[in-house]
Amino acid sequence: MTVPLSEDHARALDAGDPLAALRAEFHVPLHEGREQAYFCGNSLGLQPRGARAHVEEVLEKWAHEAVEGHFRGQAQWMPYHELVAAPLAEVVGAEREEVVAMNSLTANLHLLMVSFYRPTAERPAILIEAGAFPSDRYAVESQIRFHGFDPATDLIEVAPDAPGGTVSMAAIEQAIERHGPRLALVLWPGVQYRTGQAFDVAAIARLAHTAGAIAGFDLAHAVGNLPLRLHDAGADFAVWCHYKYLNAGPGAVAGAFVHARHARTDRPRFAGWWGHEAVTRFRMGPRFAPTPGAEGWQLSNPPILGLAPLRASLDLFGRAGMAALRARSQRLTGYLEALVRDHLDDVLEILTPKDPAQRGCQLSLRVRAGRDAGRALFDHLSADGVLGDWREPDTIRISPAPLYNHHADVLRFARSALGWRQSQ
Numbered sequence: 001m002t003v004p005l006s007e008d009h010a011r012a013l014d015a016g017d018p019l020a021a022l023r024a025e026f027h028v029p030l031h032e033g034r035e036q037a038y039f040c041g042n043s044l045g046l047q048p049r050g051a052r053a054h055v056e057e058v059l060e061k062w063a064h065e066a067v068e069g070h071f072r073g074q075a076q077w078m079p080y081h082e083l084v085a086a087p088l089a090e091v092v093g094a095e096r097e098e099v100v101a102m103n104s105l106t107a108n109l110h111l112l113m114v115s116f117y118r119p120t121a122e123r124p125a126i127l128i129e130a131g132a133f134p135s136d137r138y139a140v141e142s143q144i145r146f147h148g149f150d151p152a153t154d155l156i157e158v159a160p161d162a163p164g165g166t167v168s169m170a171a172i173e174q175a176i177e178r179h180g181p182r183l184a185l186v187l188w189p190g191v192q193y194r195t196g197q198a199f200d201v202a203a204i205a206r207l208a209h210t211a212g213a214i215a216g217f218d219l220a221h222a223v224g225n226l227p228l229r230l231h232d233a234g235a236d237f238a239v240w241c242h243y244k245y246l247n248a249g250p251g252a253v254a255g256a257f258v259h260a261r262h263a264r265t266d267r268p269r270f271a272g273w274w275g276h277e278a279v280t281r282f283r284m285g286p287r288f289a290p291t292p293g294a295e296g297w298q299l300s301n302p303p304i305l306g307l308a309p310l311r312a313s314l315d316l317f318g319r320a321g322m323a324a325l326r327a328r329s330q331r332l333t334g335y336l337e338a339l340v341r342d343h344l345d346d347v348l349e350i351l352t353p354k355d356p357a358q359r360g361c362q363l364s365l366r367v368r369a370g371r372d373a374g375r376a377l378f379d380h381l382s383a384d385g386v387l388g389d390w391r392e393p394d395t396i397r398i399s400p401a402p403l404y405n406h407h408a409d410v411l412r413f414a415r416s417a418l419g420w421r422q423s424q
């Protein structure tokens, strides 16, 4: 049965869903007086309406309490990062002490590699996916060099072997087995940013551990997109940002996870005073005594203004619940997939896996006619108020976010793309 290109049908798909009402909690940018069909939550999530009040609370507190804002009244700055830790732990499936909001993603990746990438002459290598996000690749390569090893031999990249540039579990397994004795670290994405492929974090952690390596994860495109169970999955560490599906604003303070089994590790780390035990921090002693758990990796007192919007977003995740959000996400992305398959198959190839278990909300759509046609289609969509994002050389990424996208947005995408095809 073909999915109809009907607005009544699209509206009916949202009608019975209480989560559809959460769109009203966000600012949706306008295009010619009408709300955009915004599909860039994989890049910068929309602003929760509640974010402003949290930012203003900090500004007010600063104006009226100044330094005493650290330890007086509501939402004190000294323990401010703790306000987000419990809801964040919920979103990533961790214990409260396994997560911390701090720094930025790439900085956290470096800090955790300082502790969890400890290469030796026998075991110097890091395994990542080929075509990793550039920042991750730069970070990994520079760490290998920093330790005096050579990325040419010690950075192992697993090439895509499956349709759409995706990587099969078998390929990952083979690479880990083959290089096992030389692997210090397996660093893998939760969701690959270009293809939208989602990976089984627990299975990859198991394979890495069996090989005697550490299992680290970059969850930039997974957090707030997929239900995660980092503790049970056994990941050693993970890092992510909060400006994508977590809607905490441009350059928002990022996140990190360190498994409870490392809570009191004596591994080396780069230390700072905010990682020192809170109870004795202000004795200002010369000897560093880390807070047990992820908070022990903090360096500095955090940018409170950069953390404030995250509280608003986490409130919404708490209200919705990750399981319900995921169910809605699968309906939205399944609808997008069906519309493309039934009406746009001659224009767009879906690179993202068809198996819902192997993807989050994003579909990566390759424009069959190539780069120039792809750019023209992308511009046509944008001029219609349909905002996806463009990846060279020929791919449009469309990510319906279950917190604020409606089925009608997805329909607008399909209709606009069809309008472009008919004008060709």
Ligand SMILES: *Cc1c(COP(=O)(O)O)cnc(C)c1O
Pocket (backbone or CB within 6 Å): 104, 105, 106, 107, 133, 135, 136, 189, 193, 218, 220, 221, 241
């Ligand atoms: C978005 C993203 C980044 C961005 O890094 P920042 O340090 O936040 O600038 C890095 N890696 C991946 C995989 C990403 O998706």
